[in-house]
Amino acid sequence: MRILVLGGGGREHAIVASLVASPRVAHVYAAPGNGGTAAIAENVSLPVEDGAAVAAFALEHAIELVVIGPEAPLVAGVADDVRAAGIPTFGPGADGARIEGSKEFAKEFMRRHGLPTGTAQAFSALEPALAYLEEVGAPIVVKADGLAAGKGVTVAMDLGVARDAVRECFEGRFGEAGSTVLIEEYLTGPECSLLVFTDGHTVVPMAPAQDHKRAYEDDQGPNTGGMGVYSPVPIVTDTEHEAMVAAMRAAVEGLAEEGIDYRGVLYGGFILTAEGPKLLEFNARFGDPETQVVLPRLEGDLAEVLLAAAEGRLADVELGWRDEWAVSVVLASGGYPGDYDVDMPITGIEAAEALPGVTVFHAGTRLAEDGTVLTAGGRVLNVTALGHDFSSARDRAYEAVALIDFDGVFYRSDIGAKAQRGRDAWQV
Numbered sequence: 128m129r130i131l132v133l134g135g136g137g138r139e140h141a142i143v144a145s146l147v148a149s150p151r152v153a154h155v156y157a158a159p160g161n162g163g164t165a166a167i168a169e170n171v172s173l174p175v176e177d178g179a180a181v182a183a184f185a186l187e188h189a190i191e192l193v194v195i196g197p198e199a200p201l202v203a204g205v206a207d208d209v210r211a212a213g214i215p216t217f218g219p220g221a222d223g224a225r226i227e228g229s230k231e232f233a234k235e236f237m238r239r240h241g242l243p244t245g246t247a248q249a250f251s252a253l254e255p256a257l258a259y260l261e262e263v264g265a266p267i268v269v270k271a272d273g274l275a276a277g278k279g280v281t282v283a284m285d286l287g288v289a290r291d292a293v294r295e296c297f298e299g300r301f302g303e304a305g306s307t308v309l310i311e312e313y314l315t316g317p318e319c320s321l322l323v324f325t326d327g328h329t330v331v332p333m334a335p336a337q338d339h340k341r342a343y344e345d346d347q348g349p350n351t352g353g354m355g356v357y358s359p360v361p362i363v364t365d366t367e368h369e370a371m372v373a374a375m376r377a378a379v380e381g382l383a384e385e386g387i388d389y390r391g392v393l394y395g396g397f398i399l400t401a402e403g404p405k406l407l408e409f410n411a412r413f414g415d416p417e418t419q420v421v422l423p424r425l426e427g428d429l430a431e432v433l434l435a436a437a438e439g440r441l442a443d444v445e446l447g448w449r450d451e452w453a454v455s456v457v458l459a460s461g462g463y464p465g466d467y468d469v470d471m472p473i474t475g476i477e478a479a480e481a482l483p484g485v486t487v488f489h490a491g492t493r494l495a496e497d498g499t500v501l502t503a504g505g506r507v508l509n510v511t512a513l514g515h516d517f518s519s520a521r522d523r524a525y526e527a528v529a530l531i532d533f534d535g536v537f538y539r540s541d542i543g544a545k546a547q548r549g550r551d552a553w554q555v
């Protein structure tokens with residue numbers, strides 16, 4: 128099979144790594160890919176949000192499956208154009224991707240289908256939004272409606288921060304994405320990501336994972352795209368897991384009822400409240416960095432799974448999850464999630480990967496002409512380790528992290544630590 132993967136982060140490196148391991152796969156292109164995909168696939172330069180250009184490339188290169196990693200091409204409708212060209216595509220069309228592209232749409236969808244979630248109200252003008260904040264008080268969550276590269280959500284512990292967040296949206300900080308604002312109930316509890324494969328009918332849940340979104344130790348500092356992750360998630364009870372799976376099945380049924388032919392990953396971002404799991408958000412794609420711990424645990428052929436989902440026959444494939452633990456630590460550029468420098472030479476990746484069970488997924492890297500791996504983004508590497516239990520996976524991941532270096536590198540040293548202390552660690 129010849130496959131084109133769109134995207135260039137750690138998620139896409141993990142997807143490409145699983146695809147090239149399949150005996151069915153002859154060639155993988157990554158657009159644009161990164162320093163990691165360059166070593167195992169062919170990186171190509173393509174305008175990934177231009178559906179016509181992606182379809183033309185796919186036809187010209189006899190691509191048999193297109194896999195869309197990031198949200199922006201999904202929301203732009205790239206999957207629609209590629210499917211219209213007759214090529215199986217893993218990823219929803221623009222109608223399905225609205226579940227991530229509009230927080231207001233997602234919240235109304237959750238309400239229409241009775242899915243568990245917090246209360247929220249949408250506003251398209253500043254004054255009514257500010258008046259609502261006075262009415263409900265803090266803590267409260269302010270969300271820009273559209274895609275904002277992970278920066279559109281403010282968890283405001285006081286009203287001043289909430290008011291500033293609302294003003295920033297309406298003053299255009301996120302462009303059109305902030306022209307509608309969702310003000311949402313603040314919920315407390317541990318978060319858990321539950322992703323499912325679906326062809327629009329059959330739903331195959333993946334292993335749960337827990338991301339660490341704040342930049343600094345002990346969940347302090349600004350929100351990021353994710354600083355580390357582990358799977359499975361021992362603090363989730365069987366009852367909670369069943370409730371999350373039921374909500375995801377109901378969501379896929381809801382999409383089908385609304386006439387949306389959804390083929391790809393549906394990502395449920397849950398918070399485990401005292402009243403049970405509630406949905407914070409949906410994403411229309413694999414999570415990043417969740418994918419970097421979930422796919423290494425997949426027992427089965429990812430190429431077969433993705434093609435079956437794209438072709439509407441997911442019920443035909445079998446997959447399972449290795450009885451191993453995976454922990455992934457993000458190495459970031461100094462200054463991330465704010466401004467940071469790039470082009471720092473990275474050392475130690477080979478030594479880290481020589482450790483048993485360790486894989487270093489590249490996120491923001493590129494290869495210099497002499498083969499040196501250079502930093503090229505905020506989140507640079509995802510150092511991932513498998514182990515027979517949580518402690519051994521964590522210890523291995525951090526042993527590998529210690530071998531890698533670049534100017535300004537920073538990472539959290541507490542990935543998975545809270546979960547190892549148990550559920551009480553989330554009590555405030």
Ligand code: GLY
Pocket residue numbers: 338352353410413414415416417
């Ligand atoms: N890990 C968060 C996300 O993928 O959106």
